[in-house]
Structure formats: C-alpha cells, structure tokens
Amino acid sequence: MARTEPVYASFRAIGAYVPSKVLSNADLEKMVDTSDEWILKRTGISERRIAAEDEYTSDMATKASKIAIERAGLEISDIDLLVCATVTPDYFNMPATSCIISDKLGIKNVQAFDISAACSGFVYALSVAKAFIESGMKKNVLIVGAEKFSSIVDYTDRTTCILFGDGAGAAVISATNNQSEAFIDLHASADGSYADFLVTPAPGCVHPVSQKVIDEGLNFVQMKGNETFKLAVKTLTKDVKDILAKNEIASEDIPHFVPHQANYRIIKAVGDALKMKEEQVVLTVGKYGNTSAASIPMAINDIWESGRLKKGELMLLDTFGGGLTWASALLPFSGESK
Numbered sequence: 450m451a452r453t454e455p456v457y458a459s460f461r462a463i464g465a466y467v468p469s470k471v472l473s474n475a476d477l478e479k480m481v482d483t484s485d486e487w488i489l490k491r492t493g494i495s496e497r498r499i500a501a502e503d504e505y506t507s508d509m510a511t512k513a514s515k516i517a518i519e520r521a522g523l524e525i526s527d528i529d530l531l532v533c534a535t536v537t538p539d540y541f542n543m544p545a546t547s548c549i550i551s552d553k554l555g556i557k558n559v560q561a562f563d564i565s566a567a568c569s570g571f572v573y574a575l576s577v578a579k580a581f582i583e584s585g586m587k588k589n590v591l592i593v594g595a596e597k598f599s600s601i602v603d604y605t606d607r608t609t610c611i612l613f614g615d616g617a618g619a620a621v622i623s624a625t626n627n628q629s630e631a632f633i634d635l636h637a638s639a640d641g642s643y644a645d646f647l648v649t650p651a652p653g654c655v656h657p658v659s660q661k662v663i664d665e666g667l668n669f670v671q672m673k674g675n676e677t678f679k680l681a682v683k684t685l686t687k688d689v690k691d692i693l694a695k696n697e698i699a700s701e702d703i704p705h706f707v708p709h710q711a712n713y714r715i716i717k718a719v720g721d722a723l724k725m726k727e728e729q730v731v732l733t734v735g736k737y738g739n740t741s742a743a744s745i746p747m748a749i750n751d752i753w754e755s756g757r758l759k760k761g762e763l764m765l766l767d768t769f770g771g772g773l774t775w776a777s778a779l780l781p782f783s784g785e786s787k
C-alpha cells in the first residue's frame with residue numbers, strides 16, 4: 450500500500466468462543482442467598498459460562514482469534530500486531546497473555562502486548578489498532594478481549610458472583626484506502642479517582658501474595674455495585690450522546706447499538722435516553738452475564754452469526770468498567786456478511 454495515500458483502519462472480521470459449562474441462576478441459588486427472580490429483575494441475567502479448570506484466558510482467546518482470522522480471509526502470518534485486553538491474564542505479571550496467544554496461534558516475531566482497562570479493554574484495544582494502522586506501522590491487527598473472570602470471583606459473595614462469566618471475542622482490524630470502511634470516531638477515557646469502585650486488591654505490589662491475602666480474600670473482585678451502576682448510566686449516556694452529536698448522526702440511524710453487557714437495566718436506561726428501539730440494541734447479557742473485556746466482541750459476534758450484522762452497517766459501541774474507564778466508538782462493519 451503506497452504511503453502517499455491516506456490509510457484508514459477498518460473492522461474486517463469478528464470471532465468468539467464461549468466455554469461449554471453453564472452456570473444458571475438455579476445453580477447460584479444453591480451456592481449463595483439469592484434467587485432467580487432477584488437476579489433476573491436486577492440484572493437481566495439468566496445464565497453465564499464458566500471455563501474448565503484447565504481452560505485459560507489464552508485458550509479461549511486463541512479459539513476466538515482463529516475464527517476471526519479465518520473469517521478475515523487471512524493467514525496467521527498476515528497478523529503484524531496482537532493486542533489482548535484482559536484483567537484475568539494467564540499470569541498476573543509476566544508473560545503477557547498476548548505472548549501466550551501468539552505462541553498458541555503459531556505467530557512468530559510479532560509485536561504482542563496486553564491492555565488492562567477492565568470492561569473497556571476491547572474498545573481501548575480498538576483505539577490502539579486504529580493508531581498503529583493509521584500511522585502506517587501495522588496492516589493487520591488482531592485484537593482480543595478475553596476473560597476467565599471466574600478465577601477472581603468469590604462464589605460466596607452474592608453481590609458479585611451472580612454477574613460475571615467467562616469467554617473471549619476477537620477482531621481483525623485491517624488497513625484500507627477506502628474511506629467508507631474507516632472508523633468514524635472513537636473516544637476513550639479514564640478517571641482513577643473512582644479506582645476503588647471496582648478492584649481486585651491482590652496480587653500486586655500493594656498486596657503481594659501472603660497469608661493475609663488468602664485470609665481476607667483480597668484476590669477476589671470487589672465492587673461498589675450501586676455506586677458503579679449510577680455512574681455507569683450517567684457517564685455512558687453522556688458519552689454516546691456526545692459521539693453521535695459530534696459526528697452529526699442521529700440515534701435512529703444506528704442499526705447496531707452494542708453496549709457493554711454489564712446489566713440489562715444499565716443498557717435499557719442508556720438505550721431509552723437515546724430513544725433507541727429494541728431491535729437496535731444488542732443484548733447478550735441474559736445468556737453470558739458480564740464477561741468484561743470479552744463482552745463487546747462476543748456481542749458483535751452474536752449479531753454476525755445470527756446474520757443481523759451486514760457488511761457496511763454502522764455499529765455504536767459503548768463501555769464502562771474498572772479504573773474507572775469508559776469508551777465509545779462509531780464504525781462500520783467492513784467484513785463480509787454471513
């Protein structure tokens with residue numbers, strides 16, 4: 450591709466993987482003091498998937514990646530950057546999960562690194578892919594959102610264990626000279642003053658592994674659920690309204706609004722504020738729960754596989770998570786329809 454022509458990033462293919470084991474609300478009723486009725490009413494979740502004991506984040510990511518690369522019509526060797534968004538890496542310090550994925554895919558000599566932005570990780574990874582491609586440094590970027598959230602959930606804590614699930618989604622972002630395939634806009638942000646809203650205290654240099662970590666369960670995710678909920682609705686509503694207004698696009702012209710799948714009530718509140726019709730809003734939270742960085746690519750995969758997502762159609766992504774981080778993106782799907 451000649452460097453004199455403008456180069457754009459395009460969303461070329463999607464893939465996903467979900468583990469086979471289902472954890473239903475009825476199963477959770479036997480584990481903690483909760484009920485199917487409470488979970489459904491407060492979150493919209495019926496069930497979530499749980500990875501096998503010996504099935505790691507990199508395994509799920511590798512499976513999703515193979516599908517995305519094949520659907521992009523590319524060879525493994527065409528990938529020149531691999532970015533994995535996860536907060537449940539195979540190893541907490543090193544190596545990066547992206548390096549393990551590259552090995553499992555058989556990619557040699559490729560730049561690979563992880564992004565830690567919790568539920569916003571996939572859209573953060575999109576922004577990295579866009580920047581690398583538009584600067585001319587890379588041509589085909591594989592981005593993955595993958596989580597084995599069950600590895601950091603305390604299954605005696607009813608306030609968190611009902612929410613999260615495991616899974617992976619991957620996308621191939623490629624260089625193009627065709628402006629109609631280009632990302633329209635992407636916004637990503639963070640505010641660390643809310644860091645304690647969603648936190649896994651250990652392991653890290655604040656709390657290296659110790660007996661205290663085990664005794665106090667500091668290795669499990671902790672969440673200020675209600676505070677996070679209120680901030681999520683406020684921030685996401687403003688973020689999506691801003692990106693639409695800035696680009697002079699009306700919400701009724703978005704065929705696929707793909708929000709982070711944290712809680713049906715958050716999605717409904719933001720969708721209603723945008724006056725979205727039911728058929729515009731992508732919903733997978735009921736069957737997968739909150740899969741953090743994997744949630745948005747798994748949801749995109751869902752509409753692609755069901756034949757709803759067609760080549761050239763516009764997607765509005767928005768997400769919110771630990772950090773706190775949030776992000777939104779407006780882009781066409783430039784891959785082949787199913």
Ligand code: UT7
Nearest residue numbers: 483484487491568607608611674675677678681711712770
């Ligand atoms: O993905 C990253 C971002 N994360 C999120 O966006 C998650 C945001 N938060 C949420 O989705 C919701 O806040 C939750 C689903 C976690 C909780 O729903 P809520 O409507 O905010 O409930 P609450 O925390 O205000 O709790 C209401 C009551 C409490 O009892 P009391 O104090 O009123 O007697 C809780 O102890 O519900 C109780 N409760 C439960 N009851 C049955 C909390 N969890 C459960 C449960 N089953 N699993």
